[in-house]
Every structure is written in structure tokens, then in C-alpha cells.
Amino acid sequence: MPTPRKEYKRITVKSLVDMKKNGEKISMLTAYDYSMAKIVDAAQIDVILVGDSASNVMAGHETTLPITLDQMIYHAASVIRAVERALVVVDIPFGSYQSDPKEALRSAIRIMKESGAHAVKVEGGVEIKESVKRILNAGIPVMGT
Amino acid sequence: MEDAKLLEHLGCFAIVLEKIPASLTKKVTESISIPTIGIGAGKYADGQVLVIHDLLGMTHEFNPRFLRRYMNLYEEMGQAISNYVKDVKKMDFPSDDEQY
Numbered sequence: 001m002p003t004p005r006k007e008y009k010r011i012t013v014k015s016l017v018d019m020k021k022n023g024e025k026i027s028m029l030t031a032y033d034y035s036m037a038k039i040v041d042a043a044q045i046d047v048i049l050v051g052d053s054a055s056n057v058m059a060g061h062e063t064t065l066p067i068t069l070d071q072m073i074y075h076a077a078s079v080i081r082a083v084e085r086a087l088v089v090v091d092i093p094f095g096s097y098q099s100d101p102k103e104a105l106r107s108a109i110r111i112m113k114e115s116g117a118h119a120v121k122v123e124g125g126v127e128i129k130e131s132v133k134r135i136l137n138a139g140i141p142v143m144g145t
Numbered sequence: 146m147e148d149a150k151l152l153e154h155l156g157c158f159a160i161v162l163e164k165i166p167a168s169l170t171k172k173v174t175e176s177i178s179i180p181t182i183g184i185g186a187g188k189y190a191d192g193q194v195l196v197i198h199d200l201l202g203m204t205h206e207f208n209p210r211f212l213r214r215y216m217n218l219y220e221e222m223g224q225a226i227s228n229y230v231k232d233v234k235k236m237d238f239p240s241d242d243e244q245y
Contacts, residue, residue: 020180026192125148144152144160
């Protein structure tokens with residue numbers, strides 16, 4: 001049963017955990033540029049994911065592998081300039097965190113500093129445990145996959 | 146399941162579940178306190194995510210079962226753009242009202 005929705009002026013990491021507690025479903029969509037993010041944010045989406053799917057839909061690659069950290073930062077910064085309410089989460093692209101935890105942290109810091117994103121997302125489980133730990137220890141919120 | 150618990154334990158604030166059976170999504174979602182956000186993972190996730198180009202129907206070749214299209218922008222944009230081309234070619238655009 002849908003519960004009465006709480007109004008959120010600005011979605012935070014904590015808002016999402018509250019939504020789960022209150023049984024309110026979370027809406028998330030990708031966006032990769034300013035104009036699209038403006039529309040998505042105004043439509044009251046909870047989370048905008050600047051996904052590595054930009055590699056496919058924006059750049060025309062077959063896979064998500066070729067997109068670079070610099071390119072992800074460009075997309076993320078464009079989205080951030082449009083957003084007033086949604087939580088913006090940015091994929092750390094393939095190759096920017098798998099090799100070692102220090103590189104993972106460096107990549108996460110670059111995304112946070114250069115785009116103004118609110119959180120990063122990584123893909124993987126036990127094999128990237130140390131990387132996730134290190135990013136979290138630096139105070140950067142992480143979404144897992 | 147183990148990965149989900151590990152990611153929660155490490156301190157992740159949410160996890161995305163990609164193309165897994167709805168029954169597994171239900172189990173994972175009930176066994177962790179952080180939100181799960183699904184894509185092709187069924188109705189039991191705490192949230193849903195889609196690629197915006199798919200939702201708007203801009204990517205017309207991609208047709209997985211989990212996708213709901215809310216528009217058919219590929220065709221609508223194509224139609225609008227070809228109308229513009231026609232109007233330019235036949236000197237219908239710009240009109241007297243659309244110039245200074």
C-alpha cells in the first residue's frame with residue numbers, strides 16, 4: 001500500500017534509507033547532460049545516475065568499457081549544474097578502481113572534486129572490497145552493484 | 146546475496162540489482178537494511194532505475210522484457226526533424242512571421 005509521501009527538498013543518502021524504512025519506493029533514472037538532467041530533476045526524480053551507460057547511449061560504443069574517467073567527470077559536471085533536488089550518483093568507470101584501492105580512491109576523489117557529485121557507484125563484490133572500504137573511509141558515499 | 150551483505154557491511158548506502166529473478170530480489174531486499182534499486186530485477190526492489198533514452202523510446206533497437214517505454218521519441222523526433230527538413234526545402238520555413 002502506498003504510504004503518504006514525505007516531501008523532500010533535497011534528496012540525500014539518508015533520505016533513501018528513510019524511504020526504505022517508510023516503504024516509499026525510490027525512483028532513479030540516468031542522465032548525462034545538462035538539458036536532460038534539468039527536465040529529469042524538475043520531474044522530482046529521487047536519484048540521477050550518471051551511468052557508464054553513457055559509453056553506449058552518448059558515445060555509441062558497444063560496451064561500457066571504453067569510457068574514461070575524464071569523460072565521466074564531464075558528464076557528471078554537466079548534470080550537477082542542472083540539478084537542484086535529486087541525489088546525483090556517478091559511476092566510476094571500468095579501469096579506474098579495479099587495479100588497486102589507492103587508484104580507486106583517487107578516481108572517486110576526482111569525481112567528487114571536479115564534478116560536485118554527491119556519491120559514486122562501483123561494480124563488483126568481494127574482489128573490490130578494499131577499494132570500497134578506502135573510498136568510504138574518505139567519507140565518500142558509495143552505491144554498490 | 147553474499148555480495149549484497151558485504152556491501153551493506155562495508156557501509157554502502159544502496160545497491161543496484163541488475164537482471165536477477167524477482168524472488169532473489171525479494172530475498173536480498175528483505176535481508177539488508179540499505180535500499181536495493183533494481184533494473185530488470187522485479188517489483189520487490191526498494192527502487193527502480195532505467196536508462197532515460199530507453200524510457201523515452203529513443204533507443205528503438207533495445208527491447209528487453211523489463212523495459213517500459215513511456216514515449217516513442219525515436220519516431221516522434223524523426224518525424225519532427227523530417228518535417229523541418231521538408232519545410233526548409235520547400236521554403237515554408239521561415240515564414241514572414243518567423244523573421245526580423
